[in-house]
Amino acid sequence: MGYYVLAADGNPLAVGLKYADKPIVANITSEEEMLKIAREEMIDGVIHPCSEVAMNVMGRINDELGLHGISRNTALKATNKHSMRKAFEAYGAPSPKFYCTANVDEGWRLFQSIEGKAILKPSRNSGSRGVSEIDKSLSYDGFKPLFKRAKEESRDDSVMVEEFVEGPEFSVEIIVWNKEIIILQVTDKKTSEAPFFVELGHSQPSLFPKEIVEAVKSAAVKGVEALGLKDCAAHAEVKVQNGKAYLMEIGARLGGDFISTELTHLSTGIDMVAAAINVSLGVKLDLKQKAEPQGVAIRYFTPKPGIVKAxxxxxxxxxxxxxxxxxxxxxxxxxxxxxxxxxxxxxVIVTAPSAQEAIDKAEELVEKVKIITA
Ligand SMILES: Nc1ncnc2c1ncn2[C@@H]1O[C@H](COP(=O)(O)OP(=O)(O)O)[C@@H](O)[C@H]1O
Ligand SMILES: [Mg+2]
Incomplete structure (x- = not known):
């Protein structure tokens, strides 16, 4: 893109550093340290692509240097599942019933007040770490270790207790440019079964009927508005239960798992990473399709637990x-x-004329390429 790029990481061996014009080894979670660097280097924009560990730092830099992109306040809301749910509720964005607590007894009591199944998850983390589904057959003794696990995984020691939303899961890949919400793609997601909900695959474009895809998009737009996002990429996760869409969460950033970086580019022909970089710089967006859209699917290998033999x-x-x-x-x-x-x-990431063909081929490959464990 012709930009001069600085990359920062606390680990001198971080793989990305060598690609930057100027690699900087620094603690990216320190607002003061990063702000000092941003000032000295007179940066024009900052991007925190697929992770959330230092979103608040990025927001602070935006605030203090008057850059495009989200503020520190918005970053805090978009990285804390409790604040996010409160923002959704206040704005009327569709969201399940939720509570947040650090106390296991209170957690148990809140769980009793939810009808049917519930989800326990850390209020601050990602990658499905510490998430579990629980139902009414669970005893207090069974509840305790799951609550403890969610709490230990949480960066702020709190646990979300939420009503469980049944049904298929989607993500929506979005660019927000000066508050205009542009949806690039809707992704179908395959997650592992209860209790852990780990993402096992993604495919684009969605194969669901138009009404469902539209409901998913509307929920995502409401969520982005609720958080007040501007000049950033966004990745909204949505589940649809009985035809109604519910927000799971929104990342004010590019989605991980190759979704925003590779899959969206392959399926739409639009370079979403370039778009996210440009909005962070306030450079006029160019969403021209530069390649033919196609179907794309990623599937993950999950062999049986054990030691890899071959x-x-x-x-x-x-x-x-x-x-x-x-x-x-x-x-x-x-x-x-x-x-x-x-x-x-x-x-494995596969492209094909349609998403279904890409899924079939990717699933065949994770079946045929054998990681043998014992
Ligand atoms: N209230 C809920 N109802 C049903 N499933 C949920 C709920 N909350 C989370 N999940 C499931 O757990 C997964 C991980 O939760 P999420 O809030 O996205 O956390 P993470 O930041 O770890 O991705 C979701 O993608 C979804 O499959
Ligand atoms: Mg998630």
Missing amino acids: INNTELLNGPGIYDAEIYVKPGDEVREVKSSLDRSGH
Whole structure:
């Protein structure tokens, strides 16, 4: 894009640093340290692509240097699930019943006040870490360790207790330019079954009927308005129960899991990362389609827990239509039960004329390429 890029990371070995014009090793979670660097370097914009660890820092830099992009206040709202739910509720954006507490006994009491199933999750984290579904058959003794797990995973020690929304899950890939909300794509998501809801795959464009896709988009727009997002990318997660859409959460950033960085680009022909960079700089948006839209799917490898003995048929990952593939484990490594995104063992991204064909091929590959554990 012709921009001069500074990249910052606390780890001198971080893989991205070598791609920057100027790599900077610094604590990106320190507002003061990053603000000082931003001032010295006289930056024109800042972007925190697919993660949330330092969104508040980015917001503070935007505030103090008068840059485009979200404010510190908005960043705080968009990274704390409790504040986010409160903002949705206040604005009338569709959201399930929710509570937040740090106390296990109060958590148990709140769970009793919810009819039917509920979700326990950290009020601050991501990647489905610490998330579990619970139902009325659960005893207090069974509840305690799940609450503790959610609390330990939470960056602010609090746990969300939410009404459980049944049904398929979607994400909506959005660019907000000067408060105009532009939807680039709707993604169908495949998650693991209860209790942990780990994302096992994504595909675009959505294969659901138009009414459902429209309901998903409207919920996402309401959510973006509720958070007051401007000049940023956004990734809204939505579930649809009995035809009604409910917001799960919204990231005021590009979505992870290759969704915003690769899948959206492949399925729409529009470079969403470039768009997110430009909105953060206040450079006029160019959403021209530069490639043909196509169907795209990613599927993750989740072999049985155990020690990896062998990995067979990997040559299949070099076939036509395979955009990218990677196995994260090698013989001798341990594969754990899949309780969060971090426990997945590899991925494959496939493109095809339609999303369904891409899904079929990706699922065939995660079946045929065998990661054998014992
Ligand atoms: N209230 C809920 N009802 C049903 N499923 C939920 C609810 N909250 C979360 N989930 C499930 O758990 C997953 C992770 O929750 P989410 O709030 O997105 O946290 P994370 O930041 O870890 O992605 C969601 O994608 C969804 O599948
Ligand atoms: Mg999520």
